Amino acid sequence: MSAKMRFGAFVGPHHPLNENPTLAMERDLxxxxxxxxxxxxxxxxxxxHSAGWETIASPELMIAAAAERTKRIMLGSAVSSLPYHHPLMLAERFSQLxxxxxxxAMIGMGPGxxxxxxxMMGIDVAKQRDMMDDGIDVMVKLLRGETVTAKTDWFTLNNARIHMRPYTRPRIxxxxxxxxxxxxxxxxGRNGIGMLSFGxxxxxxxxxxAANWHIAEEVAEANGQKVDRSKWRLVAPMHIAETREQAKKDVEFGIDGWADYLRNVAALPIVPGGGDVIDALLSSNMAVIGTPDDAIAQIRRLQEQSGGFGTLLLFGHNWANWESTKRSYEMFARYVMPEIDEMPDNRKxxxxxxxxxxPELAGKIAAAIQDRIQRHIDERGEKDIAPELIAALPKKGES
Incomplete structure (x- = not known):
């Protein structure tokens, strides 16, 4: 029996420039x-740290604040940009969290x-992925509580260890x-950790x-590690409403500005270029702007393409106003999550x-009721019994 799929949200966040950033951040919490x-x-x-729309500079602060408001939900950074931080300092902060x-607390790690x-920080963009590799390799050891000595062209660790061993064992x-x-x-694969696939x-x-997961498995085997599909997270943009027409109407609130940001400001190859944004997203199957059934179909498509993964993260895009956005998350929870769960539904x-x-049970119930009516009549006559009930009783000799 396969494990139950998990669900969450990736909050970049994506807030347009005409909003009060203080209130937008409050909404993220x-x-x-x-x-x-x-x-x-x-x-x-x-x-x-730039470009205006994605205004969270410190995932750690958001995690700490959200933790005070919640009791159960897991809270992570997606992602902490490793080239921007000395790995010991970042490991210390997440150990504390x-x-x-x-x-x-969970930590996602990337190049930025x-x-x-x-x-702005004078970091060579061409070197960011190499710096990410350097950082991840020591972060994993530090957050296991190990003592690390390492020297790269951008950080040094001398007999370094985090101050407190992690609360979560063997590591967060x-x-x-x-x-x-x-x-x-x-x-x-090299470190035996999970993977978070954006876009x-x-x-x-x-x-x-599928190719990237195959690479993770091959590299893991070569390094004496194991990777687990249940630790693989995929990010997908969706907005759910009662009808496709209503969903399209909802996202007219902010989807054009969002697409312009990703196409022309952030320069990220996420949104298909040219033409109407909604049509481009739907025709390319990149997004769901529709009903719970459309969301279910998209998740099945991702499962088939990937070969299986553990968690679906909804992209926190803020295409719709706040009330419609909350309604979308609610509808997803009510109507999509149960359908994706592969456990047999005992209710159905x-x-x-x-x-x-x-028919058989209704007949037994009717017979039991008729028997009680007849018993009352046999004991006390037809007093207090409605005539309609007496008329409904089978006549003597009838089955």
Whole structure:
């Protein structure tokens, strides 16, 4: 029997420039409470330092604040940009979060998605993935509580260890970011950690899903490690409503600005170029803007293409206004999650069995009621019995 799929949200976040950033960030924290209410499993916050829209600079601060508002939901960074941090300092902060959240903190690790961030810090964009590899390799050891000595061209560790051993044993949940290139898959396999595939529904990343997982498995085997599909997370953009027409109407609120940001500001190859944004997203199968059934079909498509994964993360795109956005998350929880669960649904089994046996059971109930009426009549006559009930009783000699 396969494991139950988990669900969550990736909160970049994506907030347009005409919004109050303070209130938008408050909404990002409120979302963690809402998702916990609807039985989602995890929330991931991003790290960005430029381009205006993605305003969270410290995932750790968001995790700490969200942890105070929630009790169960897991909270992660998606991702912590390793080239921007000395690995010992980053490991220290997440070890502390692991204790503060009683084991609910997770860390996603990547090279940094915005070239403009790296440029401001004088980091060569061409070296970011090499720096990510350096960082992940020691972060895994540090967050296991090991003592590490290492020297690269951008950091040094001398007999270094985190101050407190992690609350979670043997280490907190760790994932490597992956898109199209094999960088994240190789890091995942080399260290035996999870993988988080951004933009999994975009055409290039979708095509690379199975290949990247195969790479992770091969590299893991070569390094004496194991990777687990249940630790593989895929990010997919969806907005759910009662009808496709309503979903399209909802996203008119903000989808054009979102697409412009990703096409022309962030310079990320996520949104198909040209033409109407909604049509481009739907015709390419990159996004779901529709009903729960459309969401279910997209998840099945991802399962088939990837060969299986553990968690689906909904892209926190803010295409619709806040009320419609909350409604979308609620509808997904109510109508999509149960259908994806591969456990036999005993409610449906019971319903089908009762439907098939209804004539027989209804006859038994009617016979039992008629018997009690007849017994009352036999004891006390027809007093207090409605004439309609007496008329409905079988006549003597009738079966």
């Amino acid at each position: 409120e979302l963690a409470e809402i998702l916990e209410k609807y039985d989602y499993d995890e929330v991931w916050y991003g790290e960005h 692991d204790h503060m959240t009683r084991g609910r 998605s915005l070239a403009s961030d790296a440029e 949940e760790m994932v490597a970011a992956s898109t199209v290139s094999p960088t994240g898959a190789r890091a995942s 999994a529904t975009s055409s290039a990343a979708f095509d690379a899903l 089994i019971s319903c089908d069995e009762c439907r098939a046996s209804r």
